[in-house]
Amino acid sequence: MNITKTAKISLMALNRNKMRSFLTALGIIIGVGAVIAMVSIGQGAKAEVEQRFTEMGTNLLFVRPGSMSFRGRSGGGGSYTTLKDSDAKAILENCDAVQYVSANVSTRAQIVFGNKNWNSSINGVGDKYPQIRNWDVEYGVFFDENQVRTGQKVCVLGSEVTENLFEGADPIGQIIRLNKIPFRVLGILEEKGEAGGFGSRDDMIAVPYTTAKSRLLNIDYIQSIDVSAVSAERTNEATAQIEEILRLRHKIAPGAEDDFNVRNMADIAEGASEATQILTILLGGIASISLLVGGIGIMNIMLVSVTERIREIGIRMSVGAREKDILLQFLTEAVVLSVLGGVLGICLGLGSSSLISKFAGMKTLVSIGSIALAFFFAGSVGVFFGFYPARKASKLDPIEALRYE
Amino acid sequence: MDNNNLIQLEHVSRIYQMGDSEVRALKGISCAIKHGDLLAVMGPSGSGKSTLMNIIGCLDKPSDGKYYLEGQEISTFNKNELARTRNRNIGFVFQNFNLLSRTTALENTELPLLYSDVPSKKSREMAMKALDMVGLKGRELHKTNQISGGEMQRVAIARALVNNPSLILADEPTGNLDTKTGLEIMEIFTSLHKERGITIILVTHDPEVAEIAHRRVYLRDGEIEREERN
Numbered sequence: 001m002n003i004t005k006t007a008k009i010s011l012m013a014l015n016r017n018k019m020r021s022f023l024t025a026l027g028i029i030i031g032v033g034a035v036i037a038m039v040s041i042g043q044g045a046k047a048e049v050e051q052r053f054t055e056m057g058t059n060l061l062f063v064r065p066g067s068m069s070f071r072g073r074s075g076g077g078g079s080y081t082t083l084k085d086s087d088a089k090a091i092l093e094n095c096d097a098v099q100y101v102s103a104n105v106s107t108r109a110q111i112v113f114g115n116k117n118w119n120s121s122i123n124g125v126g127d128k129y130p131q132i133r134n135w136d137v138e139y140g141v142f143f144d145e146n147q148v149r150t151g152q153k154v155c156v157l158g159s160e161v162t163e164n165l166f167e168g169a170d171p172i173g174q175i176i177r178l179n180k181i182p183f184r185v186l187g188i189l190e191e192k193g194e195a196g197g198f199g200s201r202d203d204m205i206a207v208p209y210t211t212a213k214s215r216l217l218n219i220d221y222i223q224s225i226d227v228s229a230v231s232a233e234r235t236n237e238a239t240a241q242i243e244e245i246l247r248l249r250h251k252i253a254p255g256a257e258d259d260f261n262v263r264n265m266a267d268i269a270e271g272a273s274e275a276t277q278i279l280t281i282l283l284g285g286i287a288s289i290s291l292l293v294g295g296i297g298i299m300n301i302m303l304v305s306v307t308e309r310i311r312e313i314g315i316r317m318s319v320g321a322r323e324k325d326i327l328l329q330f331l332t333e334a335v336v337l338s339v340l341g342g343v344l345g346i347c348l349g350l351g352s353s354s355l356i357s358k359f360a361g362m363k364t365l366v367s368i369g370s371i372a373l374a375f376f377f378a379g380s381v382g383v384f385f386g387f388y389p390a391r392k393a394s395k396l397d398p399i400e401a402l403r404y405e
Numbered sequence: 406m407d408n409n410n411l412i413q414l415e416h417v418s419r420i421y422q423m424g425d426s427e428v429r430a431l432k433g434i435s436c437a438i439k440h441g442d443l444l445a446v447m448g449p450s451g452s453g454k455s456t457l458m459n460i461i462g463c464l465d466k467p468s469d470g471k472y473y474l475e476g477q478e479i480s481t482f483n484k485n486e487l488a489r490t491r492n493r494n495i496g497f498v499f500q501n502f503n504l505l506s507r508t509t510a511l512e513n514t515e516l517p518l519l520y521s522d523v524p525s526k527k528s529r530e531m532a533m534k535a536l537d538m539v540g541l542k543g544r545e546l547h548k549t550n551q552i553s554g555g556e557m558q559r560v561a562i563a564r565a566l567v568n569n570p571s572l573i574l575a576d577e578p579t580g581n582l583d584t585k586t587g588l589e590i591m592e593i594f595t596s597l598h599k600e601r602g603i604t605i606i607l608v609t610h611d612p613e614v615a616e617i618a619h620r621r622v623y624l625r626d627g628e629i630e631r632e633e634r635n
Binding site: 005008009012016017311312314315316317318320321322323324325398399402 | 507
């Protein structure tokens with residue numbers, strides 16, 4: 001007996017009982033659909049996070065004070081005072097793989113304009129901040145090198161701050177007060193939106209780091225240095241150069257631990273996408289359970305169906321079906337059901353993931369891999385859970401089966 | 406053994422184990438059936454008719470004794486060989502038809518060929534021909550739940566015929582039919598026997614049905630009580 005005939009026999013048998021066939025496959029349809037939809041949510045989140053990081057620039061490096069190697073954790077940024085503006089300048093002057101440097105300090109401040117009050121984070125940055133962070137000024141200008149060097153009281157606003165303080169009025173040239181100190185507004189940064197769970201990136205004000213240090217924080221060190229490498233390919237080279245110059249400047253003996261750390265965007269992005277990977281695995285795992293339940297459903301219905309079809313099996317045996325033929329028939333039925341269920345489930349998964357992204361506003365990403373995996377899994381569920389009922393059917397005694405009412 | 410015989414039974418007995426007790430359904434039956442015989446097996450219920458049928462039909466094996474079908478010793482066959490023999494050499498007709506429900510007459514008739522080496526296209530032709538022989542031409546695509554009892558039994562006969570078996574076993578073929586339809590079915594058997602020379606064994610307790618047979622074997626308590634020929 002060949003495959004075509006087995007397939008024909010099984011399809012005929014399934015066709016005889018369409019409703020039962022559909023209900024049997026339903027578990028698999030929902031299981032596969034759920035796996036694909038859930039994994040697409042996880043993958044979507046991952047892609048979104050990666051995209052956010054890429055937007056910031058793949059050639060970005062962060063220099064922070066404190067050692068990174070302390071059990072893999074970095075110490076709190078504000079607690080070290082070892083990084084100075086002269087370090088930032090030295091990096092720019094001595095490292096040829098480095099393009100821009102911006103010394104950073106940050107704080108929060110109460111902002112007052114007229115009768116409006118707002119609390120927001122204040123980033124003290126250098127004049128190359130827009131270039132380093134890929135963040136353009138939408139309206140007006142950013143402060144220049146001269147204004148940074150001389151510690152001018154000027155600022156550039158994030159779009160959310162602008163909306164809250166000015167409500168549509170032209171902010172350029174206006175004076176706002178940060179902790180009662182007057183600052184002149186030079187420009188507005190373009191809108192960036194939510195940062196994947198880190199809150200809005202537009203709720204901030206950029207001021208020259210020199211001004212922030214002396215007027216707002218009253219400190220003589222800086223908290224971090226943003227560096228952009230000449231190109232993404234040269235980030236590792238830039239890291240090495242920065243480490244070399246800083247070790248020299250901080251007088252760190254050979255073999256001693258750095259009192260700073262340099263991390264590049266790729267590392268940070270990797271960490272973040274690892275977190276979303278866990279999310280994917282979690283969602284996929286939960287959905288797989290429903291696939292498993294679907295498989296047990298197939299086994300259940302196939303078992304019931306063996307009992308219900310004892311007479312049919314007897315008839316088939318009386319006309320010459322061997323044990324193997326019956327086994328293959330029932331197994332093929334189970335596999336056909338789970339594969340058909342798999343195909344319908346893929347459609348369901350694709351449909352629901354596009355609905356999720358449309359109505360829930362979540363980014364979803366369906367990968368060929370997850371489709372292939374769900375499909376393969378559905379097929380194996382069919383074989384695995386179909387085997388026991390099929391074997392049971394094939395072991396029936398033809399005489400008793402024929403007599404069965 | 407005699408090679409002219411289609412079937413040869415030598416001291417065939419069948420013992421069922423029912424818990425602790427043994428039930429001897431057949432007690433050493435010996436009998437030969439020639440090619441082209443039309444034979445009726447008669448006897449009250451419990452006489453061992455069904456057991457004998459199951460053994461001749463290769464659904465069961467004797468506990469003791471030898472059974473030859475076309476010179477092959479069936480009593481030594483394994484399950485797969487038995488299935489193969491049923492498929493190639495034997496056609497069954499049952500009292501309760503035993504057709505697949507919600508399935509067309511054609512598909513039911515084709516069923517034995519699905520388990521043989523006959524290619525799909527040819528099997529369809531053969532099934533159409535068999536249905537024609539039992540007078541169901543034009544009703545091939547009717548489903549079994551849409552046709553009458555008599556028609557169902559015709560489909561069952563077509564199915565028994567389709568693989569050109571050397572033997573048709575009919576177990577109470579008219580038992581579920583009214584007298585008129587029963588007679589029509591018996592006519593089909595007679596004409597199949599006459600025109601095509603197929604060996605037919607009828608199991609029945611209806612003397613009228615047994616009337617058409619050339620040879621009648623009476624069973625009682627697992628033994629051949631007597632035999633009649635005409």
